[in-house]
Amino acid sequence: MGSVRKSLEVALIGGSSESRSLAHVLSHEGIPWIATVTTEGARRLYRDLAGQVIVTRFSPLSLLQFLQEHGIRVLVDASHPFAQEISQLAMQVTAQLGIPYLRYERPPVALDPWVQVASDWQVLLTDGVLAGRRVLLTVGVKALPLFVPWQDRCQLWARVLPESVPRAVQAGIPAERVIGMRLPLSLEQELQLWQRLEPQVVISKDSGEAGGLAIKQAVAKTLGIPLWVIQRPLLCYPWCSQDLAEVVRECQRRLEGT
CATH class of the missing domain: 3.40.50.720 (NAD(P)-binding Rossmann-like Domain)
Known part of the structure; x- marks a missing residue:
């Protein structure tokens, strides 16, 4: 049996x-x-x-x-x-x-009033947010294909998990502009990355404390860099x-x- x-x-x-x-x-x-x-x-x-x-x-x-x-x-x-x-x-x-x-x-993380909140991805995929800017994407690897068509109008960098680097490159982000880092990052690590890349706008997701949103908000405020946050799905x-x-x-x- x-x-x-x-x-x-x-x-x-x-x-x-x-x-x-x-x-x-x-x-x-x-x-x-x-x-x-x-x-x-x-x-x-x-x-x-x-x-x-x-x-x-x-x-x-x-x-x-x-x-x-x-x-x-x-x-x-x-x-x-x-x-x-x-x-x-x-x-x-x-x-x-x-x-x-x-x-x-x-x-969720409480957001300061100056943080720009997007209700959906289309709000971010506009000239007003992306065109002519150095953009740091911290949105995960799945969302990267949405931004790839904008590469001729802005400079995109993508930070993803180390194991997601090949997928980010496959999605169309140049390998030299993909940063593989294990989360969570400390405030100093986040600050050093932003200072090195000098983004003019950073795009993130409402992923909560574990996603490092509070630290990103603090770094954005310190450096005076606009931070956009996409709302989580309801x-x-x-x-x-x-x-x-x-x-x-x-x-x-x-x-x-x-």
Whole structure:
């Protein structure tokens, strides 16, 4: 007879620093978990924790099969604030299977009044923001193709994670203008980078404290450089909290009720 796979209780959509904190607490509470990430680099977040980690990119079918095969009873989504595709997919599939979906949303950073806030990418892709300027992009590798067509009208630099450098170059940013740096950066590291590149505008995302937005804001103010921040996408979650402890308590409550 074939062996029956043991239920893992909780699936954790991870890759963020907060997902590691959640995994640590789940382990401490004796709750078996499995985390999913999209890169080998992100796997290292969990290297000293007692849980499983797999590197994968889900389709609707593969996520459904994953949840069923591992006997998942609760899904906790602690993905990046701008990873809306996986959040939407997770909400769809868990609703289909009747599995509780819990969202941890990284708290936003309070922005000074002088920071320019863009409601969508198109607000940034204009002559008024980009044309004729030295532009530092700290928007992640996925958004870079939106800016590449502007390279004949402005000078673009892109700061990405070290493992994302090849993707940035493939997207069309010249290799000499791609800076691979591991986050988080200190205030001094951020300041030194901006002083070296001398950007006339910096574009970032509302990724919260873990994304370094507070430090970018401080450096922009110190150097007098305009800072544009793209708002995070607004999704309608069935359950959401900005408190890690509350997410764990709700996870325990749902497990006890299933």
